Every structure is written in structure tokens, then in C-alpha cells.
Amino acid sequence: MVTEAWQRYGIPVAVTEVHLGGDVREQIRWAAEAWAEISAAREAGVDCRAMTMWALLGSFFWNALVTCENGHYEAGAFDVTSGQPTPTALAEFIQQLASGSVPQHPALATQGWWRRDDRIHFPHVQGTDLAA
Numbered sequence: 001m002v003t004e005a006w007q008r009y010g011i012p013v014a015v016t017e018v019h020l021g022g023d024v025r026e027q028i029r030w031a032a033e034a035w036a037e038i039s040a041a042r043e044a045g046v047d048c049r050a051m052t053m054w055a056l057l058g059s060f061f062w063n064a065l066v067t068c069e070n071g072h073y074e075a076g077a078f079d080v081t082s083g084q085p086t087p088t089a090l091a092e093f094i095q096q097l098a099s100g101s102v103p104q105h106p107a108l109a110t111q112g113w114w115r116r117d118d119r120i121h122f123p124h125v126q127g128t129d130l131a132a
Contacts, residue, residue, distance in 0.1 A: 002041040002048050012047040017054035021063065021074060024089045025107035031090070032108055035097055053077060053094060057085060 006013045015038055020030035031053065038048050058075040061068065077094055078085035089105060096103045113119050 002037055003044060003046050006041070006046045006048065012049050014050040014052065015048065016050070016052045018051055019054040019076070020112075022113075024075070025105075025110075026112055027076075027090050028093045028103075028105050028107045029110070029112035031093060031097075032103055033112065035103070051097075053090070 002013060002015060015034055018031055018034045020027050034051060038051055041048050053076065055062075055076040057078050057080050058073060060066075060073050061070055062074065063072045064070050073081060075081070075088050075090075077088060077091040079088055080086075089107075093103055093105055
């Protein structure tokens with residue numbers, strides 16, 4: 001997708017607000033996949049200048065699209081529930097990327113939920129096509 005956007009608009013691109021709701025392991029897997037795509041695009045000559053993470057300090061109520069104060073908080077690179085920003089494993093992962101190191105984390109040994117076969121809870125049943 002990075003390459004497609006760059007080819008379409010012909011200007012430098014940035015991949016912004018990289019985020020996936022869920023636990024920190026899934027967030028790390030998502031960020032790693034985004035970084036891998038950006039790196040491959042750059043190697044192919046795409047002028048991709050940045051990747052940003054969202055939400056660095058976490059987010060409140062986004063599980064309900066900020067339509068109600070439901071008490072839900074999801075940490076980002078930092079967890080602010082104590083009143084002081086505390087780095088999460090995602091912060092360490094981002095620091096590895098920023099320093100040019102090859103990212104290391106046990107979560108990277110497993111594919112993200114969006115790549116696993118068990119992501120589909122209700123498999124297709126023969127004869128149930130809506131297009132017919």
C-alpha cells in the first residue's frame with residue numbers, strides 16, 4: 001500500500017497513526033508488519049519519510065469511538081494510568097526501530113491475529129452465498 005500511495009500521488013509519503021487495538025503483543029506485531037512494508041518500499045525506491053505510532057500515551061474510550069465515557073483505557077507506548085508515563089513493551093520496540101536495530105521481542109515469533117487461520121470465527125458454509 002505504501003508503494004501504491006507513492007505512485008499515485010508522486011510525492012513523499014508517511015505512514016501515520018500505526019496502531020492496532022488489543023494487547024501489547026498484537027500492537028508490536030502490527031508495528032513490525034508496518035515497518036517491514038515501509039522498509040521494503042524504501043528499498044524499491046519509494047520516498048517514505050516516516051512512520052508514526054498512535055496513541056503514544058494510550059487512548060481512552062476508543063473502543064466505543066469516543067461516544068461514551070465507558071472507563072476503557074488502552075495503553076500505547078506509555079501507560080499513564082499511574083499518573084506518570086510508564087514505558088510499555090511497545091516503547092522498547094519503537095526504540096529498537098528508531099535506533100536502527102533489528103527489533104527483538106517474543107511476540108514476533110507468532111503471526112498477528114489478522115494473519116492466523118483462527119481469526120475467522122464463522123467459516124463459510126456451502127450454499128450461503130448472498131450474491132446468488
